[in-house]
Amino acid sequence: MDISNALEFSMGMTGLVSITVVLLCIGLSWWALQQFRFDLFVKQPRSAPAKMLQVLLSIALGYQIARFVLDYYNWSTLLKGMF
Numbered sequence: 478m479d480i481s482n483a484l485e486f487s488m489g490m491t492g493l494v495s496i497t498v499v500l501l502c503i504g505l506s507w508w509a510l511q512q513f514r515f516d517l518f519v520k521q522p523r524s525a526p527a528k529m530l531q532v533l534l535s536i537a538l539g540y541q542i543a544r545f546v547l548d549y550y551n552w553s554t555l556l557k558g559m560f
Contacts, residue, residue, distance in 0.1 A: 503539030510535050
């Protein structure tokens with residue numbers, strides 16, 4: 478039963494780290510998108526749909542960045558098996 482608990486703890490920590498990285502990347506993409514001039518592409522940049530578009534773009538961009546970071550970390554840990 479001790480191996481089972483260790484495996485569950487490890488999976489839980491992986492999930493927690495993944496959630497944290499995704500949320501941080503979404504926050505960073507939101508922060509970065511604040512500098513983007515939406516008024517050039519959107520008719521009413523201060524409207525609710527324009528803000529929703531900004532939120533959805535930050536989620537999509539942040540998620541993709543987080544996947545890259547997490548995949549890169551996983552790939553780098555797999556390299557330990559080569560040496």
